[in-house]
Amino acid sequence: MRTRKTGRILAVMLVAACAIATWGVISTRHASASEPPYFAIRNARIVPVSGPVIESGTVVVAKGLIQAVGANVTIPPEAEVIDGSGMTVYPGLIDAGTDVGLGAAAQPAAAAGRGGGGGGGRGAATNAPLSMGPEDRPATTPWVEAADELKSDDARIKGWREAGFTTALVLPRSGIFPGQGSIVDLRGADLPGERVNEMVVKTPAALPINFAGGRGLYQGFPSALMGQLAYVHQVFLDAQWYANAEKIYEAHPQGVERPAYDRTDTLIEQVIADKELVLVPGNTDVDIQRALKLAPQWGVKWALYGAQQGYEVPADIAASHVPVIVDINWPEPDRNADEYAIAHESLRTLRFRDRAPGTPAALGKAGVKFAFATENTVNATDILRNVNKSIAAGLSPDAALKAMTLDAAEILGVGAQVGSIQAGKIANLVVTSGDIFKEGTAVKWVFVDGERYEVRPKPPEPSPGGGRGRGGANPMQDGASQQGEGVRQ
Numbered sequence: 001m002r003t004r005k006t007g008r009i010l011a012v013m014l015v016a017a018c019a020i021a022t023w024g025v026i027s028t029r030h031a032s033a034s035e036p037p038y039f040a041i042r043n044a045r046i047v048p049v050s051g052p053v054i055e056s057g058t059v060v061v062a063k064g065l066i067q068a069v070g071a072n073v074t075i076p077p078e079a080e081v082i083d084g085s086g087m088t089v090y091p092g093l094i095d096a097g098t099d100v101g102l103g104a105a106a107q108p109a110a111a112a113g114r115g116g117g118g119g120g121g122r123g124a125a126t127n128a129p130l131s132m133g134p135e136d137r138p139a140t141t142p143w144v145e146a147a148d149e150l151k152s153d154d155a156r157i158k159g160w161r162e163a164g165f166t167t168a169l170v171l172p173r174s175g176i177f178p179g180q181g182s183i184v185d186l187r188g189a190d191l192p193g194e195r196v197n198e199m200v201v202k203t204p205a206a207l208p209i210n211f212a213g214g215r216g217l218y219q220g221f222p223s224a225l226m227g228q229l230a231y232v233h234q235v236f237l238d239a240q241w242y243a244n245a246e247k248i249y250e251a252h253p254q255g256v257e258r259p260a261y262d263r264t265d266t267l268i269e270q271v272i273a274d275k276e277l278v279l280v281p282g283n284t285d286v287d288i289q290r291a292l293k294l295a296p297q298w299g300v301k302w303a304l305y306g307a308q309q310g311y312e313v314p315a316d317i318a319a320s321h322v323p324v325i326v327d328i329n330w331p332e333p334d335r336n337a338d339e340y341a342i343a344h345e346s347l348r349t350l351r352f353r354d355r356a357p358g359t360p361a362a363l364g365k366a367g368v369k370f371a372f373a374t375e376n377t378v379n380a381t382d383i384l385r386n387v388n389k390s391i392a393a394g395l396s397p398d399a400a401l402k403a404m405t406l407d408a409a410e411i412l413g414v415g416a417q418v419g420s421i422q423a424g425k426i427a428n429l430v431v432t433s434g435d436i437f438k439e440g441t442a443v444k445w446v447f448v449d450g451e452r453y454e455v456r457p458k459p460p461e462p463s464p465g466g467g468r469g470r471g472g473a474n475p476m477q478d479g480a481s482q483q484g485e486g487v488r489q
Contacts, residue, residue, distance in 0.1 A: 038062050039452060040075040041431060044084025049091055049406045050420035059089055061427040064450035069421050082431075087444060090401070090436055091420050092166025092428030094408035095383075096325045097208075097279070097305065097373025100156045101170045101184055101199070102149050138221065140235070142267040144179030146170040147203040152188030152196045156380070161186045162455045163380035164436065166428035166448045167201065167409075167418050169373075171208045171279075176228060177235065177264070180204035180276070183414055185428065187448045198449070201426070202414055206277040207268075208305070229294070236298040239268035272300055277413065279305040279325065284352075285312035292320050303411060305373070309352060310359040314366035323411045324363055324370040326403075328386045329377045330356050357386070360403065361394035371408035388437060397437050426450075 039061040046054040046069060058073040059066065068074070075081060149172065160168065166186055172179035182203035188196070211228050222228045242265035249256050271278065278298070282291035283306035295302045304310075304324045308331065310317060317324060331353045333342065363370050374383055387400050409419025418426050427450035434441040443455045 038067070038076045038079035039082060039447070039450070040073075040079040041082045041084045041087075041089055041429075042073075042075065044431070045088040046421060047088060047090050047401070048421040049402055050422055059421060059429065061429070061447060061450050064427055066421060066423055066425050066427050066429075068423055082445070084431065086433070088432050088434060088436070089421065090164070090430045090432065091405040092418065092430055092446070092448065093164045093404045094371065094412070094419065095160065095165050095168040095374050096371035096408045096412060097171055097181075097327070097375060098160075098168050098377075099171060099173055100160050100168055100374075101151065101154050101186070101188060102146065102172070103151045103154055136221070137264050138231070139175035140177040140264055141172075141175055141179050142177045142207060142264055142271070144172050145182055145203055146172055146179065147182035147184070147197075147200045150182070150184065150188070150196045150199060152199065154188060157186045157188040159380035160374075160383075161446050161448065161453060162443060163383055164430040164432070164443055164446065165380070165383075166430070166446060167414075169206060169412055171206070173210070176210055176212070176222075176232065177268075178208060178210060180267075180271075181206040181208060181279075183412055185426070185448050187451065201417060202412075204271075204276060205412060205414075206279050206303075207271050208279040209281060211281055229290070233294065233297070235264065235268060236272075236300070238262070239265045239272060240299060242266070243269045243273070272298075275301040277411075278302040281305050282307060283327065284309045288313055289316065292316060292322070295322075296320075307363075307370075308356045308359055311355050311362040314362040314368065317363065318366040318368050322368075324368055325373045325411065326360055326363070326370050327375045328372040328383060328390075329375045330386055330389060355393075357389040358393035360390045360400070364395060364399045369407050369411060371403050371411050384437065391437060397435075400437065 040058055041061075042058040043056055044059070046057045046059060048054070048069065054069070054071055057069065057071045058075065060068040060073055060075060060079065062076070147170075150170070167183065168186060169181050169183050171181040180203070183201040183205045184199040185201055187199050209232055211225060211232075222231045242259060242262060245259040246269075249259055270276075278295070278300040280291045280295045280302050282288040282304050288304065288307060288310060291304055302322060304317065304322055306327050307317070307324045308327055310324065310326070333345075333353070360370060360372075372383075372387065377383055377386075387404070391397055391400055406415065406419040409415040409417070416425075418428050421429065427447050429445075429447040430436070430443060431445040431447075432441050432443050442457060446453045446455060
């Protein structure tokens with residue numbers, strides 16, 4: 001018996017040693033022959049976000065992490081030195097809500113399916129099973145994690161990265177409870193599929209809820225918004241009941257009926273216990289007020305998601321002490337609408353379109369912490385353009401930058417890892433030719449997990465309207481388009 005036990009101990013020790021050795025290989029992945037172990041960006045203007053601007057300083061990157069930052073920093077002799085004269089270094093930008101990394105954008109999917117399809121109200125599930133009530137768990141797959149669905153060859157990763165984004169909360173889209181989001185670093189597009197795990201910063205990171213507002217995702221219950229609201233409310237109540245029933249049964253299993261296993265209840269119960277962020281949608285003022293009343297009843301840590309009409313109710317949002325993830329994809333006229341439809345748009349629609357970009361300024365003035373989500377944005381070049389619309393509507397550039405960096409990181413629970421330029425944090429950096437929000441500024445280099453990507457400018461394509469994409473010239477840069485020429489060095 002002693003020999004057998006000793007053998008087991010040795011086997012366990014051998015497995016542990018192999019695991020440690022494997023971890024050691026993974027942890028030193030940046031120290032390959034093709035990459036220097038250190039980078040040093042010197043003589044640059046540094047905007048840490050977490051502290052005052054350093055007008056001329058140095059950032060040292062070592063094996064994926066920020067080793068040092070300051071006006072007087074010792075540069076390791078083995079570092080590759082980048083002359084940052086005339087350049088500005090920012091923390092990598094954070095997209096707090098997207099499906100970039102899940103493959104083709106906005107593809108309709110069945111309600112109970114996996115993948116990165118469209119949002120809550122998109123797609124027709126003609127072959128979806130008939131749902132008779134809440135017990136059927138329609139459009140509910142909370143066990144799906146975005147990290148398991150990542151596709152490192154999603155071409156949009158490169159576009160987002162060249163626009164200055166290094167981190168994103170990637171969210172499954174299809175269904176009422178479509179799955180759990182994951183926070184990833186945007187290193188893909190040139191990585192082998194087996195290394196996709198290296199993109200993940202945190203998973204699970206957030207549980208999104210979608211309201212379709214009508215038919216399309218499922219047959220039968222719940223086909224209307226009120227039914228969806230009731231269903232979501234019931235799911236959280238069921239999860240709380242399930243957690244209590246499990247505790248009672250575990251304490252006194254004899255003489256007590258065993259609670260039936262429910263996969264959804266188990267997952268939602270864990271979300272509540274772990275204080276995982278729940279994203280509750282609310283875009284119009286009515287939706288927002290409804291979310292402010294319902295979400296506190298669910299016993300979850302939550303954030304308001306969407307909130308484009310938050311300019312109507314900033315005081316109410318502030319009073320709830322809830323963070324907000326604002327959809328930066330501002331409402332625009334329907335390009336396919338005919339002249340009659342355009343001429344007869346309601347005053348409310350026109351007012352919404354005009355005032356939505358002012359929501360971030362209104363939230364900031366009310367003391368609400370907020371971040372930006374790109375939602376259904378197709379072109380990365382639109383993102384900074386839309387942020388600039390908010391700056392024109394009263395948002396300060398400093399507040400805009402913080403919303404896209406440190407505030408976003410803190411809302412998403414990764415403030416200790418990303419969001420500012422501080423020693424010990426992940427080396428996610430953007431090096432630009434000037435002020436990141438100023439027209440004509442170009443992204444020169446992007447560092448993601450300490451890996452350097454050069455963004456090569458591309459001449460602007462001529463167009464009859466004098467611009468590109470949805471709104472003319474890119475306010476951030478001309479070259480870093482979704483199909484840009486960035487290459488890893």
